[in-house]
Amino acid sequence: MAREDTRLHKRRGHDRLRAEGGGPDHTLVFTDRVIATLVILRFQLPHAALALFDGVDRSTVTRAVHEIRPLLAAGGFAVPGTPELRLRTLADVFAYAAAAGIELRIDGTEVQVRRPRANRPGRRAFVSGKRN
Known part of the structure; x- marks a missing residue:
């Protein structure tokens, strides 16, 4: 999350205008966000279909994928x-x-x-x- 905040700060060019901790809450815990991302990457399921399984909105799944994909890519692939x-x-x-x-x-x-x-x-x- 710190890496993502740094990236967003560079893109914005200034500090957040919203208070720290403000904004939408994560209705999916970290492990669910990772699993959702892996399922979408492997099976190409639509975000809306996966949202039905987790009982959340499609935009929640989309946001989770956008947060987790860079973390997975930065770690590289194990042999x-x-x-x-x-x-x-x-x-x-x-x-x-x-x-x-x-x-x-x-x-x-x-x-x-x-x-x-x-x-x-x-x-x-x-x-x-x-x-x-």
Whole structure:
């Protein structure tokens, strides 16, 4: 939370205008926020669907994901069997794979995305013709 406050302070350029501790409360405890983020990253569930499971509003889940994702990314990715090794960039992943003789594969799973409705300006830029 301190890292996030520092980032926001840099972006704003001044101290908070709201009192410390003010603002919306976290209705999801930290562990629930981490689990919600991991479920969304792994299964691509809509935030609204996950909000129904937790009994909170969609915006609460969205805020939780925005808070937790940078924390997960900053920690890097652990390598099974060597917990002291953390891969933080894509270059680290490729270097480790080359050194360990590991074959990397790309997950080409198609992910459905929202597109503008038919007969709307700019729709052509979003629709490739595949699976209209």
